[in-house]
Amino acid sequence: MPYYLGFDSSTQSLTAIVIDSDARRVVFEESLVYDSVLPQYGTDHGILPRSAPDLAVSSPLMWAEAIDLMLQRVTAAVDPGRIAGISGSAQQHGSVYLNAAAAAALGALDPARPLAPQVAPLLSRPVSPIWMDSSTGAECAEITGAVGGAETLSRHTGSRAFERFTGPQIRKFFKTDPAGYGSTDRVHLVSSFAASLLIGAHAPLDPGDGSGMNLMDLTTGDWWPPAVAATAPGLAAKLPRIAPAYSIAGTVSRYWQQRYGLPPVPVVTWSGDNPCSLIGTGLVREGRIAISLGTSDVIFGLILEPRVDPTGTGHVFGAPTGDFMGLTVFKNGSLARERVRDEFGMTWQTFSQTLENTPAGNGGRIFLPWYEPEITPPVHTPGVHRYGLQKDDAAGHVRGVIEAQLMAIARHSRWMAVNVDTIYATGGAAANRQILQVMSDVFGADVYQLEIGNSAALGAALRARHGVETAAGPAVDWDEVIRGLVEPMASSRLRPRPAAHEVYRQLLPVHAACEAHALGKGPAPDHLTPSSTSIVS
Ligand code: ADP
């Protein structure tokens, strides 16, 4: 009977899913793509015009306007009186800077007026740096030095310093715009900003999203004072409270009650898209793995102990279950696949046919698609690298981009030490079964698609139910929460083809050698002629 609403404020779109938790079905599901639905903000794939390849900012007002628009659509499509709880997911690491007027103004919004223009005067910084920004190398080094080294930082916060993480981004803002930083009263993540808009007050953030900041101590689930001190002066007073993922952040504010007839229902603390996807793919126990092929490509799984990545490429985040999750993130995901598709004038259909009609292993040719500065492995100057591959070879590039991405995911996630025999695929490109066949062949694992592909939004809706029921009574079992709604489709199962898997087993070291060569750390494999093209975006 009760409905639960889950949002996903992602890089390119805002998705909302409403579930009927008794009937175990989705009663509403819709996405608003920022570039086309809100063109007045001028974004490209959700990013404001870029002045350098390592800079990526977006508009918090656009995110706010999308929530306003989406709640209008949700409440027009389903009976708002049945909604019993709301939660959300958001792209991780992005930060929103609010001034001292926000605390009171968020609770006094005029329901007769749209949201965005009322939020505009509350911003102490008009734009938000997002996870695709990699311009904070200097700040990463400064924070690492101040806390006593990368090992110490990663042992406490779950990651060494990463350019996109919120702490280094806050430090850069403090250094480049001290007045703007000075007039900032609260630094929110995208998740806690969105929750604040819903409850009309400053919302907390959860340990899952908090661990993407290089500021939170994983073991205490609270801010780690040495990192906070190393990041910017006076920061402790500007950070939100960290609250458990199941906690109630507040009640839907009068603004939304009067604007769209929502009842005063609880808003469960929002989290990051990866922690929410962990729930939305059903990874509530150790030993299962999911790969999300979204704007970013991410491999993740639940872990019981905060096993930190000794190679420094992966992360440990808090999980909504109170456990932890291991994950490794690749920036050149969907946008790199789209670049290849567009460069050779293809559609997804012709791209997929090409993939199907070309042999596993690409005849030994390797293509490294670093159109953007890459997170894993760290690549600061974007460029694509070809080994034995001609520039005009369309089919070679199509197979090359998919194989390189999946071999990189396989090689750089070994630190998670999970024996992978089953993979749940999610994210926009998980609709593409030809891509998933390569995934199955590279990993030698069965791959399943999920009935509900928007795993982050679904995870948020499930977390809303979990939070509301936990607040009302005894702890709710996660298996019961996901039952019937997170279902790998048996008919979608893709099995590894033994001959193709053997090809990749032999090709993985070649891929590693090409990667090392492209990074200036080793010779090119003898039999492959290298060529590179630098990318200026
Ligand atoms: P986000 O990370 O923003 O939530 P999504 O998970 O919604 O992104 O994925 C969006 C991406 O999905 C698009 O950028 C597009 O490249 C990709 N996509 C959609 N359909 C296909 C397809 N059939 N084959 C490959 N990629 C696809």
Ligand code: XUL
């Ligand atoms: C995670 C990361 C990305 C974003 C994309 O560390 O950077 O997956 O969360 O939304």
